Amino acid sequence: MSKYFEGNDRSCLSPSKVCTASHHASGSQVVSAMAGGRDRVGYLLKQLQRASCMCPAHSHTYTQGIEHAAMGKTDYAFEMAVSSIRYGEGVTKELGMDLQNLGVKKVCVMTDKNLCRLPPMQAVLDSLTKNGINFQIYDNVRVEPTDQSFMDAIEFAKKGEFDSYVALGGGSVIDTCKTADLYASSPESDFLDYVNAPIGKGKPVKVALKPLIAVPTTAGTGSETTGVAIFDYKELKVKTGIASRAIKPFLGLIDPLHTLHMPKHVTANGGFDVLCHALESYTALPYNQRSPCPSNPMNRPAYQGSNPISDIWAIHALRIVAKYLKRAIRDPEDKEARANMHLASASAGIGFGNAGVHLCHGMSYPISGLVKNYKAKDYNVDHPLVPHGLSVVLTSPAVFTFTAPMCPERHLEAAQIMGADISTAKTKDAGLVLADTLRKFLFDLNVDDGLSALGYSNDDIPSLVKGTLPQERVTKLSPRPQTEEELSALFEASMKLY
Template identity: 75%
Template sequence: MAGRDRIVHLLRQLERAACRCPAHSNTFHQGAGAAGCTARTTDYAFEMASSNIRYGPGVSKEIGMDLQNLGARNVCLMTDRNLSLLPPVKAVLESLAKNGVNFKVYDNVRVEPTDSSFKDAIAFAKKGSFDVFVAVGGGSVIDTCKAANLYACHPEADFLDFVNAPIGKGKPIRNPLKPLIAVPTTAGTGSETTGVAIFDYEPLKAKTGIASRAIRPMLGIVDPTHTLSMPERVAANSGFDVLCHALESYTALPYDQRSPCPSNPILRPAYQGSNPISDVWSRHALHVVAKYMKRAVRDPEDLEARSSMHLASVFAGIGFGNAGVHLCHGMSYPIAGNVKTHTAKGYCVEHPLVPHGLSVVLTSPAVFSFTAPMCPERHLEAAEILGADVQQVKRQDAGASLADTLRQFLSDLHVEDGLGAVGYSKDDIPALVKGTLPQERVTKLSPRKHTEEDLSQLFEASMKLY
């Protein structure tokens, strides 16, 4: 008993001496957390959430057994028309047939989906009364399938009910969704890990989305053999999405500086700000991108490089899925949404397209030059990971160092020379700024506050890169 009393006495002394700041103390375990949320303006906690991930060459053949194990009776398989003819979808269909799974295929997913294409998929899902959803494709397919599952389980909901504010109402999701299994075929979006579904809201010509942990897939089946079917430019643009996911989440506003502090845990957003757990995933993803991305783009048969980029997409997805992204993504949405005539190489689409990863990375040199003063050490570390010699670089030059490193990286991979090369001019800047303003879900995570004039200057600086 004496030993026990001494331990209790020591613990009480440690508790009295412990740091009381919300980032380090444990007072909320004793009931102070709820009160703290009413007293402070910024959050004091972060939450880690991700889909289960299964990785391995040829692992797609297991999906039929997974559906059997779930007791699936009526499966909705979503993909796009181009992918429906390629090996990844064929592998999944063979597994479903082999295991006697009843399914229906929806192959009308639009690359870079819109509210209209989401609604078409939602109508299909509602009519089918499915008990499990399977998405085989890139981020467009997986995001479309998330939305279809969500609204099929909320048949009375208006489309804008769950769309992020201020465009939509941003209501919390309370009904349980059906299981969703995602089979990513690109190494970019990380959508198989996240509770985010992005689409182009046509009335505003800007992208927005739905963000909730409730819509994330139950399982992501990451089969690196699927990445071998990616054309060179698809591999490049997918990789740029991984690059920016890692950079933006690592440099995002820290979680304990994000406001408001939620009054209820269900109101804590999926994008919470940089935090110690997300930092690990984002930093590691950046290392993999630095080592393997150029190889993966230049040689489609380099299974090691393409497999590594597929995993990097997962790593970055877990990182940004919990920390969030900021200005590169916020500014990318109107770049993609206002596209005029640009035709993306390597994409089998019948409409003008600035691929998501390209729309994101074109502003990255300007953005990280702008944000660097708020966390120069992280910007310098990122530049070093990507190959820069930063030993003699001063903190005040961190932004220029990372920007120059990114320009060289993009040049090596033959990326278009800025927004001007994809059809934009200075006359378009007001519309691009207007399309960025509603993207508060991500832009508010920028470590540096910004004005409309700042956004204008960032777009202008991104018109030409080299």
Template identity: 75%
Template structure:
């Protein structure tokens, strides 16, 4: 080929080279050696699956001493809270450590619903000792606190806000290696034993935020269903609501290929990536288990099958949302928990006002899923059907209303407080609740439906009363 025709082809190839997306999925030989940046594609094109190793079985906590021997641990940090320290789960772990001759120190000052202050106290403890392995025995508060302590002990020069999610913190990627962390969950809710997320109340803003990085996820989650038998009824209920919303939110989250921006480097791909085919499997299965066993697990503390099943459902949902993410229920829950005035939840041994995480999440769920349903009505209808609704004659346009009603019935049967008003809020608090939700873009941006501050205000208003 010669002459004008060849020149046109060469010119066209050069134009294509400069216009093409340079992400690896769309790169070609012209881009070898080029930086991995997306110059055309605005949304992501890939997703990753990450989870802790999980060991499940009744009495499996007794193996932890041998695990620590296998890790050649010389100085172990065991974190828990003051109430749990006297209960069977911690006693079982300590007995295993003693039996295996493991040297350890206990930190039992974890705060239920931790704050930046309580995180910093645990971090100081971890920095004072040269721990080579961390063990967390407790619910999400304990496991998340232990993740933070491990992270900052391994990055002693880091400022606290360096790894905290933007826009509250700097959201820097974690590049250093952390010590092994073994998590022993005692509640059936957070799924924290599977995820690279640590949540806390940021006191200056009176709202929750967190740290999200695959680097902080536990090395091993030891899921022992025997521990769930010590949960009080309301703790079992509120923990279960967290599982419910993890499953629902991750299944209805913005699809991963619609999430922006396309990362310039894989280290910048967030832990919460949007719904994807693998997370969908875990989330859907968790929802089925919740539908079958949650009411039984709350109503009868000695129903071993139900409590064991909910413990495993927490793991399933954790793997699902740990990769897909959550959205509005969780984003709105953070200021609900952070602005609590006088409400002290039943069943929790605390001396401070408390709206438990699972409760703060589920109170907005009917309003939220009624709002998000138009974006993926089939998924909302499927969720309603799993939870017991007859959807055979339901139109797609009514998916939100049907799921919202199904959730209200579910919550009513489990004696949930009648909306935000029942935990101390009024319409006068809505501006503060909206203000506390706005910085939660790490999760709210995964809502399948875009929203404004006015939309958030209407959702809070609709959640003041449920029944």
């Protein structure tokens, strides 16, 4: 099995070197194709470019991007898109005023039946009532939504003819509300039209959505910042989703008081999602190595690969996780820890919402979708459930052992942030160092001992691999490509952690 984790020790290619190499190659190809006067024109333009000021404000080097885009191979640009965010204790009381300022007439409030009975819901209703907002409540959101639960919410939204939406809850609620808003705004669309390819058609969203205000009550998905909505597609028994900047919330109201109502295991699994969002987006394939280059900016995916801006948010979130997650889990009254984890969730969301995630998430979708009898603690549900954060983190030691040879420095940096001593570590050992650090972190929190603790065995590996293969939206962002045999080895290595 260890052979699947071997690889060369080359570091991540410098983005500038990648772009420069691609540019020179494309330039030579273009020049060789020119004839007569065009040769001379091309030569003179290159001489002028070399002689000009090279600073971004005054140079003419923008032509590199134009030539590179025309090649249609790897991308040459990245785009940062994020919802507006407002953070602060008690900020939920401003919700009604925000809706009033928007001039809305009829609001759909989406939540789940558990939250309906808790103080965060009361805070929302108090604000709406105080400000005279007309609203209807949909409280039938399913924890870990399915295509059917999405369609039920869509039907409610279509009948209600709402002009705005409020989502109160974790990622399940916010993702359900995004989807209801999308399809109510595009009533003629088939459900699979916007679902990610190859499961759906992956059509770009061209319709205008109604404003959606997200009020997250968990510290995990970062869904209040992203244009992504995830669900279980029951026919294939895998998770998939919809990814488009067009569906990101208009505003995220991050009120850390709401996290005080999260049970221990909900806090833990949400935190594991933040951890993997940060690690995966930081180690994802660089944006200028992702292909194909879009022919139109609207076709550039929400998940674009690691980039200099998303890197900042990913590392910031990772530092918060390392400092506060254990505290937030062990002491529900630790307001400082829970408030910081709430902010870390949004920070990681900004990072991965634009850079994307890769193998931990791609492999997690069949782990959740193929669940047999496992029911997570602290989740008040009547169906078998592997929480998303748990399904993601259990493969992380194996995944980062596998990906480390492609950018070992980043893996070592992550391990150091998580508490490892890397003073004598060698780059060839980066994956093992990070994997051991993650195992110790999970062991200290008494996390289930691998996939076998969820009811899986080696006999399930072919089905788990089959469920991973359609997740190209994320698996292709892995810095290291993977074969079916390598995916099998990763699942096998994740059966037991300790």
